[in-house]
Amino acid sequence: MHEYSIAEGIADSILPAAFDNGATRVSVVRLRIGEMSDIVRDALDFAWGVVCEERGDVLAGCRLEVESVSPHFVCMDCGNEYDADRLHPRCPSCGSGKTLLTKGRELEIASFDIETETDDEPDAPDDEPDDSGEDPGGAHGPRGRAPRPRPEPGASSQAN
Amino acid sequence: MSQTIEFGTPILAKNDELANRLRARYAEEGVYVVNLLSSPGAGKTTTILATLSRLSQRYRIGVIEGDIASDVDAVKVKQAGARAVQINTGGLCHLESAMIDRALDVLHPEELDLIIIENVGNLVCTVDFDLGETLRAMILSVPENDDKLLKYPGIFQSSQAVVVSKIDTMPVFDFDMDRFTKTMDQINPQARIFPLSSKTGQGVDAWCDFLAEGIERCKAEAGSGTPTAGRGEAR
Numbered sequence: 001m002h003e004y005s006i007a008e009g010i011a012d013s014i015l016p017a018a019f020d021n022g023a024t025r026v027s028v029v030r031l032r033i034g035e036m037s038d039i040v041r042d043a044l045d046f047a048w049g050v051v052c053e054e055r056g057d058v059l060a061g062c063r064l065e066v067e068s069v070s071p072h073f074v075c076m077d078c079g080n081e082y083d084a085d086r087l088h089p090r091c092p093s094c095g096s097g098k099t100l101l102t103k104g105r106e107l108e109i110a111s112f113d114i115e116t117e118t119d120d121e122p123d124a125p126d127d128e129p130d131d132s133g134e135d136p137g138g139a140h141g142p143r144g145r146a147p148r149p150r151p152e153p154g155a156s157s158q159a160n
Numbered sequence: 161m162s163q164t165i166e167f168g169t170p171i172l173a174k175n176d177e178l179a180n181r182l183r184a185r186y187a188e189e190g191v192y193v194v195n196l197l198s199s200p201g202a203g204k205t206t207t208i209l210a211t212l213s214r215l216s217q218r219y220r221i222g223v224i225e226g227d228i229a230s231d232v233d234a235v236k237v238k239q240a241g242a243r244a245v246q247i248n249t250g251g252l253c254h255l256e257s258a259m260i261d262r263a264l265d266v267l268h269p270e271e272l273d274l275i276i277i278e279n280v281g282n283l284v285c286t287v288d289f290d291l292g293e294t295l296r297a298m299i300l301s302v303p304e305n306d307d308k309l310l311k312y313p314g315i316f317q318s319s320q321a322v323v324v325s326k327i328d329t330m331p332v333f334d335f336d337m338d339r340f341t342k343t344m345d346q347i348n349p350q351a352r353i354f355p356l357s358s359k360t361g362q363g364v365d366a367w368c369d370f371l372a373e374g375i376e377r378c379k380a381e382a383g384s385g386t387p388t389a390g391r392g393e394a395r
Contacts, residue, residue, distance in 0.1 A: 002254050002285030009171045021165060031171070038284045038314040086313060087347050097349020107171040107288060111164055118161045 003040060006107065007047035010064075011055050014112050018058065023114035026062050034069045034106040036086050041066060071104030175289055178257040182264075182292030190382025191269045192375040193277065195293035197315055199308075200281030202301040203325040203358060205233045207367075208276055210358035212240045214368045219273040219375055224263045226255040226280045233278065243267060253285040260291050273375050283312040295374055297321040302329045306340035313347055321352045323367060328357040 010029060018026050033039050045064060052059035074081050075091035076098040082091070086104070090097050170176055186193045198204050208223060215221060222243040225233040234246035245263045247255065260277065269275060277293065279286045298319040300308055303326060309316050316322060322344065324337070337355065344351060352370060356363030 002288065005252070005254070005256070005285075006171055006288075009174065013169055013171065013173060014165075014167065017165060017167065021163065027162070036314065036317065038287050038312075086317070087310075089317075089347065090349060097345070099350075109167045109169050109171055111166045111168075113162055113164050116161050116163060 003043040004047040004050070006039065006044060007051040010048070010109060011051050011059065013109055015055065015058065018112070018114050021114055022116045023058065024117050025058055025060065025115040027113045027115060028063045028065055029112040030065045030067065030110045032067045032069050032106045032108040032110050034071070034104040036071050036101065036104040037107055039107070067110065069103055069106050072102050073099040074102055075099050172288065172290075175257050178261060179290035179292040182257055182260060183294075185264075186269065186275075186292060186294060187378070188382065189270045190379045191272050191275055192295070192371070192378040193269075193275045193291075193293045194295045194297055194371070195277045195279060195291050196297055196299065197279045197283075197286045197319065198281060198299035198301070199283050199304060202281070202299045202304060204278045204281070204299055205236060206358045207299060207323060207325055207356070208237060208278060209240050210356075210361070210364050211276070211368055211371065212237070212242050214364060215274065215371065216241050218372070220271060221274045221276070222267045222269070222272045224255075224260065224267065224275065224277045226259070226278055228252075228280060243272070249280060253280055253282050254289050255279050255286070255291060256289050257291050273379065274371065283308070283315050287314045287318050294378060295320055295371075297323060299323040299325050301325045302327055302333050302335040305333065306335050306337075306343065309340065309343045309347060316344065316351070317348045319348070319351060321354065321370065324353065324355040326357060326359075327355045327362060328360050 010031070014026060014029060044066075048062075048064050052062050070083050071086050071089065072081070072083050073089055073091070075094060075096050077096035078091060078094040080091050080093040082093075084090075084092070089099055089101070091099060196204050196208070205225075212221060222245070223234070223237045225231070225237065225244060225246045227233060227246070227248060228251055229248055231246040231248075234244040237244040245266045247259050247263055249255065249259070255277065267275065277291060296319045298315055298321075300306075300316075300322060302324065324340065330337070341353060344353060354363060354367040354370065356367055358364060
């Protein structure tokens with residue numbers, strides 16, 4: 001479940017830039033994810049939902065859009081450039097295994113959409129006021145769950 | 161008002177930038193750093209102990225042990241005479257470069273020739289996190305079977321060396337070495353393969369010779385401005 005770390009990485013990257021641009025809300029984040037990376041889309045969406053809740057109103061309801069990038073190789077022997085599926089990286093022209101992957105491992109934030117406050121436009125009405133606090137019954141599934149704090153790993157001093 | 165911000169930034173930029181700084185530090189200090197990946201129980205610690213028994217007379221070795229909890233591995237490694245740091249991730253399924261950076265404060269890489277990072281046992285989550293390593297190696301044990309290649313291709317494709325451990329158990333498992341090497345040749349033809357048994361010692365010398373070559377190359381290149389190539393693939 002490293003998708004949680006990925007989701008946190010997305011929020012850590014975009015939020016400073018969003019605030020610099022006067023964002024009150026980020027509505028969509030567009031990602032480019034290489035097919036050679038091991039990201040599971042469902043797990044990422046789930047983790048992103050958790051991270052958005054933790055980060056408050058600015059990411060409320062923010063969606064992820066994912067563009068998939070297929071692997072692209074350069075043959076180091078004959079110079080051929082080609083797309084291939086991840087399980088067949090050998091050069092289709094000369095058969096060489098000495099290849100360089102130039103695309104297909106991306107984990108990249110391409111762009112994101114923000115909403116900013118302007119004087120002539122009132123705030124979009126929110127669905128609910130946000131001071132409802134904890135739901136004691138916990139009847140709302142994952143929404144009622146307290147976010148799990150990220151562990152604070154540390155190297156214990158055990159060197160000889 | 162709505163506005164699109166063009167960003168074009170890696171999601172793990174923070175991790176990757178620190179990993180690149182670590183890579184430069186390793187190259188400058190001439191220390192060869194191996195990021196060792198596998199599933200839990202494939203034999204990372206046992207392979208490290210077998211490696212230490214052959215290389216610790218010739219080289220100064222440090223080990224970074226990544227586990228969710230406990231220091232059992234670090235204790236074993238220290239008993240084998242190496243410098244060891246335990247990182248407890250407290251639930252996180254992989255190591256990140258910031259953890260390595262902190263571990264190096266304790267390990268003092270400038271006094272070492274080889275650092276082995278034993279990553280958290282996991283075939284998926286560890287793959288996307290660059291630790292600045294000189295070599296990424298993984299271990300597949302015979303009991304796990306050779307079909308793991310097709311089930312978890314990512315880790316096999318991002319590793320430059322694959323150790324096949326516990327080969328002394330071949331008679332009782334269905335692992336097909338021929339099929340394994342053929343599939344590896346298809347999905348990652350550039351990887352080096354090292355079948356070994358830490359129990360009988362078979363194949364361990366070849367693996368240690370390979371590491372020794374890397375260590376010597378790293379020492380020779382230290383400070384000469386030609387750092388050893390990092391990951392085999394463009395990122």
